[in-house]
Amino acid sequence: MNPFDRKLEEHQQTLTRSLPKILQLNTGKLCNITCTHCHVNAGPGRKELISSEHLTRTLDWFETTDIATIDLTGGTPEMHPEFRSLVERVRSFDQPREVLTRLNATIIEEPGYEWIPEFHAKHKVVCIASMPCYSPENVNEQRGDGVFDRSITAFQKLNKLGYGIDPELPLHLVYNPNGAFLPPEQKALEADYKREMKKHFDIDFHNLFCIANMPIARYAVYLKRNKQLAEYHKLLVESFNPASIDNLMCRDTISVDWQGRVFDCDFNQQLDMQLANGKPLDIWDVDIETFAAMPIITGSHCFGCTAGSGSSCGGALVEIG
Ligand code: SF4
Ligand code: SF4
Numbered sequence: 001m002n003p004f005d006r007k008l009e010e011h012q013q014t015l016t017r018s019l020p021k022i023l024q025l026n027t028g029k030l031c032n033i034t035c036t037h038c039h040v041n042a043g044p045g046r047k048e049l050i051s052s053e054h055l056t057r058t059l060d061w062f063e064t065t066d067i068a069t070i071d072l073t074g075g076t077p078e079m080h081p082e083f084r085s086l087v088e089r090v091r092s093f094d095q096p097r098e099v100l101t102r103l104n105a106t107i108i109e110e111p112g113y114e115w116i117p118e119f120h121a122k123h124k125v126v127c128i129a130s131m132p133c134y135s136p137e138n139v140n141e142q143r144g145d146g147v148f149d150r151s152i153t154a155f156q157k158l159n160k161l162g163y164g165i166d167p168e169l170p171l172h173l174v175y176n177p178n179g180a181f182l183p184p185e186q187k188a189l190e191a192d193y194k195r196e197m198k199k200h201f202d203i204d205f206h207n208l209f210c211i212a213n214m215p216i217a218r219y220a221v222y223l224k225r226n227k228q229l230a231e232y233h234k235l236l237v238e239s240f241n242p243a244s245i246d247n248l249m250c251r252d253t254i255s256v257d258w259q260g261r262v263f264d265c266d267f268n269q270q271l272d273m274q275l276a277n278g279k280p281l282d283i284w285d286v287d288i289e290t291f292a293a294m295p296i297i298t299g300s301h302c303f304g305c306t307a308g309s310g311s312s313c314g315g316a317l318v319e320i321g
Contacts, residue, residue: 030049102313129155130151134197156203245306
């Protein structure tokens, strides 16, 4: 039994699935920047992208389900050459679905990607965008030089179209710590962000999601280089919050990688912990009822989702204080 499962047992908790509500599709590892906290090791040199064939098979499968939301992640999903046809296809389904993108706002400022704000607004794509601080130093340190200014300009363009203002055009920002510590209380930080982003840059957004950094891939290397990996892991374990278990994202998400392989979450994906049911599972072979009964594969990294207020792609899992 791994230490996370032991901790669950200690707290008389079990981690089981319900029917999936979200299909999270990782379109590949291509990105225009290389953030230190990236758990995907994404960057400009990465070649892994979902193929046309696998994308079609994934969407064919998705169309047959009642899953309400497709959550597009990467890398930078908009850099996939078929991003637009993917969104258009989902929008053409008889049964309406919510489309979310994990938007790296800097891509809007790259030549050739000027279409993004209008396209997203036209198709009512929900934008969830990283913005680890409202001051430039922390953002540039974590995400690279110039990222802060390019993100600000991109958010202003999105605001002009109604993103962050119109309830039909949600713009949510994502905070993650710039070091080996846990995020602060989400509601209080959201109030600070709203005040400062409005005052200094006239930017509006809907919600702030606080996400803890997961000590895997590039972020684990970064912590190791700074001799903080063991200390951060200890902090995650010691901050275990049993109240977060009910809301863990692996309970109602089905995570798919650029090869169509199925995982419990994007973290397990990066750790190559593919689900299997007799044989390794691909999305087009998934039977929803069977999937819902399959055990979730856990590991020590799961403490990254259960520390403090808990953490998921939708931010904190419990309110504290
Ligand atoms: S965290 Fe996001 S924006 Fe940064 S390198 Fe990774 S995929 Fe790209
Ligand atoms: S890392 Fe994945 S499997 Fe583990 S608790 Fe978090 S969401 Fe669930």
